Amino acid sequence: MPRFRAERRDCPAELSPEATIITPPSGWHILDVGALWQHRELLLKLAWRDVKVRYKQTIVGAAWAIIQPFVTMVVFSVFFGRFANMPSEGVPYPIFSYAGLLPWTFFSEAMKRASDSLVGNASLVSKVYFPRVVLPMASVLSRLVDFAVAFTVLLAMMAYFHVPITWRILWVPVFIALAFLGALGTGLWLSAINVRFRDIKYALPFIIQLWMFATPVIYPVTLLPERWQILLSLNPMTGVVNGCRWAILGTGAPPTGMFWVSVGVTVLVLVTGLLVFHKMERTFADVV
Amino acid sequence: MAIITIENLGKRYRLGQLDPYRTFRQVAGELLAWPVRSLRGHSEEPEEAEDLKSLQARQTLWALRNASLEVKQGEVVGIIGKNGSGKSTMLKILARITSPTEGSVHFRGRIGSMLEVGTGFHPELTGRENVYLNGAILGMRKREIDTRFDEIAAYSGVERFLDTPVKRYSSGMYVRLAFSVAAHMDSDILLIDEVLSVGDVDFQRKCLRTMHSLPETGKTILFVSHSLWAIRRLCSRVILLDGGRIIADGETEDVIKVYLGEDTQDIAAMGSPTGDAEEALEQ
Numbered sequence: 191m192p193r194f195r196a197e198r199r200d201c202p203a204e205l206s207p208e209a210t211i212i213t214p215p216s217g218w219h220i221l222d223v224g225a226l227w228q229h230r231e232l233l234l235k236l237a238w239r240d241v242k243v244r245y246k247q248t249i250v251g252a253a254w255a256i257i258q259p260f261v262t263m264v265v266f267s268v269f270f271g272r273f274a275n276m277p278s279e280g281v282p283y284p285i286f287s288y289a290g291l292l293p294w295t296f297f298s299e300a301m302k303r304a305s306d307s308l309v310g311n312a313s314l315v316s317k318v319y320f321p322r323v324v325l326p327m328a329s330v331l332s333r334l335v336d337f338a339v340a341f342t343v344l345l346a347m348m349a350y351f352h353v354p355i356t357w358r359i360l361w362v363p364v365f366i367a368l369a370f371l372g373a374l375g376t377g378l379w380l381s382a383i384n385v386r387f388r389d390i391k392y393a394l395p396f397i398i399q400l401w402m403f404a405t406p407v408i409y410p411v412t413l414l415p416e417r418w419q420i421l422l423s424l425n426p427m428t429g430v431v432n433g434c435r436w437a438i439l440g441t442g443a444p445p446t447g448m449f450w451v452s453v454g455v456t457v458l459v460l461v462t463g464l465l466v467f468h469k470m471e472r473t474f475a476d477v478v
Numbered sequence: 479m480a481i482i483t484i485e486n487l488g489k490r491y492r493l494g495q496l497d498p499y500r501t502f503r504q505v506a507g508e509l510l511a512w513p514v515r516s517l518r519g520h521s522e523e524p525e526e527a528e529d530l531k532s533l534q535a536r537q538t539l540w541a542l543r544n545a546s547l548e549v550k551q552g553e554v555v556g557i558i559g560k561n562g563s564g565k566s567t568m569l570k571i572l573a574r575i576t577s578p579t580e581g582s583v584h585f586r587g588r589i590g591s592m593l594e595v596g597t598g599f600h601p602e603l604t605g606r607e608n609v610y611l612n613g614a615i616l617g618m619r620k621r622e623i624d625t626r627f628d629e630i631a632a633y634s635g636v637e638r639f640l641d642t643p644v645k646r647y648s649s650g651m652y653v654r655l656a657f658s659v660a661a662h663m664d665s666d667i668l669l670i671d672e673v674l675s676v677g678d679v680d681f682q683r684k685c686l687r688t689m690h691s692l693p694e695t696g697k698t699i700l701f702v703s704h705s706l707w708a709i710r711r712l713c714s715r716v717i718l719l720d721g722g723r724i725i726a727d728g729e730t731e732d733v734i735k736v737y738l739g740e741d742t743q744d745i746a747a748m749g750s751p752t753g754d755a756e757e758a759l760e761q
Binding site: 208209210212213214235243314316318319320476 | 643
């Protein structure tokens, strides 16, 4: 991998003898942290671009980030909460489901955007050099802004339902960081595969729907028998959603065994995602 | 001291790679059909019964092969050749957009590439926002763009419209702004792939004047162009590529003669394809 040190030179005569080398790529790499750090401004700029463009020319603007989880919560509350009488661990169903929908929406939107990041930016990939991992990363980062906006609604709901804010709420960033890594890992896998096999784009909405049912968003984990609960913990988002509910509402158990299984799976997906992404990176410009 | 050293550079494409994307369905279909096809036997003509090696040769394409080159600091090198001779491939490898199949490149300093104007411009963002975005994409730091912003704006000639979304710009305005950002890139090595001849005559003149002043800045430039006129004006040394190989490397006029083959006088009399701006600049 090329090693590059950025030095500002005002006069070409002062070039350092340090050379950058380009050779055929070989082996497996996890991450070139140096190159990524070099391009940190680009990463932030691309995330900023995603956020800005999303809200331009819309009357409602940033409110779209609120409407999606909120309206979903209302629909769930009517059908699952009231008609189906879904148990909700002692708190009103609306806030129960919203506390789950918040991290879930972040994760699913981030994953969706990240999976299309390479193909959607094909012109950049084929014309400019930068570590390609910047693209899915920027997509996931931009959804954090949406999350922050939707979080304000959660605070309003907590006031409405008289749910006290405790020190546990400081754990929310930790769980969101886990969701971030999960979305990034999945996004890396999907975006790399999507370059070669465009089916991913069409399969994804379906996958996300199924994934949501495999996550305890609509229902509490305790609804399922023990064996199934263990199976559910293989889903990285289970740990996040359970954790967020615990941190926000105080329901359920604090992060324990099930949570660590989720963490383990997330790390596995992220590491393998990075490996696969970097292996396939060399052909992106040729194939995209 | 050499600023760029290229040794035995090669880039091979498998013809499957040049196909548009494939779907799972196609791959699955091929996999399923393979046993059926091999059982039935290939219904090919006798000439097509080839061994594995020639089959592989038929399915791969060496866009660049055994290219070796040394460029000294401050040289302005032109790269010419027929379409498909590997010029853009070489630039792409140098710009690290695609990786080589064999060989190596060593270079010192920063490489800036102008392979296309307006990369990354988003129609919904304003001119100002796009300058920062495009600058970041080209590798400029924010403070660099801040310092140069006024110059970029003045050079482009669209200062009044910087706060309008670029989708409202005319194509000329768009291209002027894009070129302006690229022209203010600070790098030790510049790779230019035919971004000239954009905009109206006035702007083309401006572009050409900027291009002509580049050799004086001491930057090393690799310039791919079909315009022999521009090559003659800018380059002291020219490389000729054909079929992915460097077949000539030397003084501008000598290499151009090789490129044009015989009857160079008739062709010179015909003038260059991008006639207008270049003639205007001559006057």
